[in-house]
Amino acid sequence: MAGLYLHIPFCKQACYYCDFHFSTNTGQKQETIKAIAKELQLQKPYLKGESLQSIYFGGGTPSLLSAEELNLLLDTIYKYFSVDTSVEITLEANPDDLSPSNLKVFKSCGVNRLSIGIQSFNNYNLKFLNRAHSAEEALISVENARRAGFDNLNLDLIYAIPATGQTVWERDLETIQQLRPEHISSYCLTIENKTVFGNWLKKGKIQPIDEERAASDFELLIHHLKEDGYQQYEISNFCLPNKHSRHNSNYWKQEKYLGVGPSAHSFDGKNRQFNASNNVTYIKSLKQNKIPFELDILGPTERLNEYILTTLRTSWGCNLEKLKKDFQYDLLKDQKEYLNDLITGKMAFIDQENHLKLTDKGKLLADKITLDLFIS
Structure with missing residues (x-):
């Protein structure tokens, strides 16, 4: 079950915990999208003709893509790759981007699954994480997505956030029970070195994550979701029956997948390769019909x-x-x-x-x- 991942390296603002490759300067967005389209063309042989079962737009914030940019990438994919008729096309999105008009664009382009970066339904937590949306916008985004006809939603949640106690986490889980998305990805807050939180930790402005609190939150997560009929098919991923993420499952089942865009990773079944995590380098190389990557040959x-x-x-x-x-x-x-x-x-x-x-x-x-x- 071959998959395709497209890394869209742009965000409105930097979340304090995120160490993925992105830029808040969108001045080169169109050039980057054109470079990704070029890489798709050059990478046609990578999957050796295997049919794509999953197409995943990650980032960054793919919901910043315009209709023209999204259509360019999807048209290029269909031109150079074999795409299964039942392909799962996922777009990561921030709640504040999911207006009815944007949702209509995503739907018309062929996106049939949304992964919404909610993280928390508590405004204090969202401010602490430096998220761009509010708790109200999080709820509205799910409602808008349903009204737009999306019947396959993933919601991202973060637990062990030190800004609030476990009671807030329990309320988040109660909200999830009411919304009942098809899929939930939930991760413990981690403090990475090259992030705002990493810098704050060095300066003593925040404390390390409380491991006992994290374990307790995780146990609550498992308990609540099991009671509601969710299957924990991977430690951080839960789904209703037959709603596994094809993109996530590809990774855990070691299926082949191609990653395009700055910092994207690929796996051909034996070895991995990693694109350069620099937008300027990436664009410059693709203009010369070269893919800037490093090959990791696995022994x-x-x-x-x-x-x-x-x-x-x-x-x-x-x-x-x-x-x-x-x-x-x-x-x-x-x-x-x-x-x-x-x-x-x-x-x-x-x-x-x-x-x-x-x-x-x-x-x-x-x-x-x-x-x-x-x-x-």
């Missing part, structure tokens, strides 16, 4: 560790027979004592199909467990 050990990393976070788990067949590695034999400890401690279990899976308790320590299972 056997790296591929094995990556398989463990991606699958152990999912509901389908790590296939122990596949480890033997594809990587000649017997995890049960080489990590017998550690796996016994995990199972005894109710952190993990092995199902009838011989897949190693984490329990809800184990998901709280997923990163540590994965690292412990890595092969050096």
Whole structure:
């Protein structure tokens, strides 16, 4: 199930927690979009003719695209790639961009799924994160999207925000229950070095994230969404039945995907490549019909560790027979004592199909467990 990711590196303002590549200067937006269209043309052979099941506009803020820019990119995709008739076309959007007129444009261009960056329904939290929208705009954006005919919505939420207590998080979850989106992506607030929060942390203006609070918020998230019929198919991703994100699933299932645009990543099934995270460099290179990327050739050990990393976070788990067949590695034999400890401690279990899976308790320590299972 091949996928295509397009990175749109522009935002109205910088969220204090975000370390993705973006620019608040939109003066080069049209040139960048033309460069992405050129890269699409040059990257035609990358997926070797496999049909696209997913097209995902991420960023940045793709909802800043005009109808002309969005149509240029989609027309280019359909010209140079095989696109499945049931393709899922997702556009990341900020609530303040989802006016009825904009939604009509997105719908007419072929977008059939929206991923709305709500993050919180609390104004104090939104101000703390430096989001551009209000809590009221968040609610209105979902209402507008439904009225425009979008029946496949993802809502992004952040938990463990230190600006408010857990009561606010519980209210956010109650609001989600009322809105009932098809998909929810929820992440713990992290403080990255090259962000405003990272700078504040160094200066002592904020404290590190409270791990106990984060764990408690995560447990509440799982509890509330399970009660409402959501499936936790990946640690941070929840969906109603048959509403998995194809884009997200491609990554966790290690399917091929092509990433275009500044800073975009690609995976051909064996190796990865990374585009330059600089808009000027990117535009200049594409004008010369060159793609500015670095190739990361994965060795056997790296591929094995990556398989463990991606699958152990999912509901389908790590296939122990596949480890033997594809990587000649017997995890049960080489990590017998550690796996016994995990199972005894109710952190993990092995199902009838011989897949190693984490329990809800184990998901709280997923990163540590994965690292412990890595092969050096």
